Amino acid sequence: MDFRLTPDQRDFAAAVRDFVNKEVRPVSEQNYENHTFPTDLVRKLGELGVFGVTLPEEYGGAGGDMMLLGLAIEEIAKVDSSLAVTVEAGVTLGAEGIYHFGTDDQRKKWLPRIATQPGLVAFGLTEPEGGSDAGATKTRARVENGEWVIDGAKCFITNSGTDLTELIIVTAVTGERPDGRPEISAIVVPKGTPGLTVGKPYSKVGWNSSDTRPLFFDNCRVPEENLLGPRGKGFAQFLQLLDNGRIMLAALSAGMAQGCVDEALAYAKTRKAFGRYIGENQAIQFQLADMKLRAYTARLAWRDAAERAIAGKPYKDEAAMCKLHASDAAVENARAATQIFGGYGFMNETLVARHWRDSKILEIGEGTNEVQRMLIARGMGLK
Ligand SMILES: Cc1cc2nc3c(=O)[nH]c(=O)nc-3n(C[C@H](O)[C@H](O)[C@H](O)COP(=O)(O)OP(=O)(O)OC[C@H]3O[C@@H](n4cnc5c(N)ncnc54)[C@H](O)[C@@H]3O)c2cc1C
CATH class of the missing domain: 1.10.540.10 (Acyl-CoA dehydrogenase/oxidase, N-terminal domain)
Structure with a gap:
């Protein structure tokens, strides 16, 4: 490396x-x-x-x-x-x-x-009844008079309702495979297409200034040429995109983990209690040392996975491991940084409070951390 x-x-x-x-x-x-x-x-x-x-x-x-x-x-x-x-x-x-x-x-x-x-492109995979189990997609699309006709619903879709949103990539069942499993394809739906309803933004615990909405498709028609990649390859395509997404979510987590170190260190050097800076207490120093270590290893993990991907080496395991490790690091660092800030750490005006609220989703998005463990175990040959 x-x-x-x-x-x-x-x-x-x-x-x-x-x-x-x-x-x-x-x-x-x-x-x-x-x-x-x-x-x-x-x-x-x-x-x-x-x-x-x-x-x-x-x-x-x-x-x-x-x-x-x-x-x-x-x-x-x-x-x-x-x-x-x-x-x-x-x-x-x-x-x-x-x-x-x-x-x-x-x-x-x-x-x-x-x-x-x-122009923002949203990625619509998750459905009300299928997040981790993405193969359970219920949204359907059929070809009629040279058009895909889409019916179904997606939930929690990032960037789907902003002024800059232009396209939504939607996964849908387009038939049945020879083995009886659903054939899933990806179709591009431009914003404003009749039959597409973009719901109101969710009220979230964190990521307050990002855009996350439900989507509804009712007889939504787009030209047949809006199929993305070969028919029936939608499942394989999103698995590939998610591998890359996991590395980038790990980069995001590493950034948050480091942001927590920066904020907490500066605070520990200026906040006084019992007549001295709180950073002079070894209990706080040890917390900061552990935080720095977690940010460092999170950074190494995503950069290693990225380097493998760029070099054309297999990186599925590394993508899952860096996402799992870096999101855990961000959660731990956000919790510790908030503690170091004391009461101010519970106020949204402090960055560490916002990191604390934002950190939770990192264990859930781009495949939950349980899913990452499943992938890592599968990579070790365990069924
Ligand atoms: C803010 C936000 C933004 C998002 N953006 C997008 C987006 O842009 N596009 C998109 O498609 N999706 C998006 N998502 C959806 C996200 O990817 C899913 O929420 C996530 O994959 C989990 O799916 P689920 O919510 O259906 O949970 P479920 O799959 O129902 O899981 C519930 C719990 O069960 C656990 N679990 C499930 N199966 C197993 C198992 N076999 N073994 C052990 N544990 C298991 C899970 O780990 C989890 O803890 C977003 C979600 C949020 C909250």
Whole structure:
């Protein structure tokens, strides 16, 4: 493993860090408190190249790799993980879905706007009756007069109802396989298509300024050419996207874990109790040491998985392990940082309080941590 960053990677991470400190940090609390999706900040991140960083230049992207995207997500998540997940879901599950599985025509038609505007692409897999068990998809699609007709519902879909949302990739049952299992395909539904209803945003425990909604499809018709990738390959496609998504969610978790260290360390050096700085107590020092260690190993884990993916090596196990490890690190660090802040740690005005609320979803999204353990066990040959 060689995690020394190249000058390009360092420069990009520094540019994102600078943007986050100047533009995101001052408004983050207000957006969180008011449940405001930060359209302007997302646009500006688009101008910085973050949404197109992994897309080839011919589609308006920067031609970079997963490491660059992860570095950006890590920097954003130190301060605002709602914004970080907007990027993570928009790029890894959305834009890259179009890039990896789209035809030439689909790429040319959709990617340039996605890379630059940015136009957000949502990824609609989870259903009211099927999250972890994604093969239990109930949404159905059939071909009629050259169109896909979609009926069903999705829930908890990130980026599905923002002003910048352009497309929704939906998985649906399109038939039955020879072995009797459902044939699942992915279909692209542009925002505003008749028959698609985008529900109201959920009231969430955290990620308050990210957009998460239910979707309803009732006789929703899109052209037959909106099929993404070959018919019946939707299941395999989303498993591949989720592997990448897990690495990027681990980068987000590592960013949050480090953000907790930064905040708690600064506080421990300035807050006084019993006539001295709380950071002079060994109990606090040990907490900070453990937090730093967790942030460090979370960072190593996602970067190792990303490096394997970029090198074309198998990385399924590493994707599951880094997601599991980094999300646990973020949860532990958010809990410890909140404790170090005492009563102020329970106030939403402090960043650590927001990290604490936001950390829980990291154990649930992109496959719960139980699912990650199942994948790791499967990788060891256990049925
Ligand atoms: C804020 C937010 C944003 C999201 N964004 C998206 C999105 O953009 N697109 C999308 O498609 N989905 C999205 N999701 C959905 C998310 O991926 C699912 O919630 C998650 O995969 C879990 O599915 P579930 O909620 O149906 O839980 P369930 O699958 O019902 O699981 C419930 C519990 O049972 C456990 N469990 C299930 N099966 C087993 C087993 N075999 N062994 C042991 N334990 C098991 C789970 O680990 C969990 O603890 C989002 C969710 C949230 C909350």
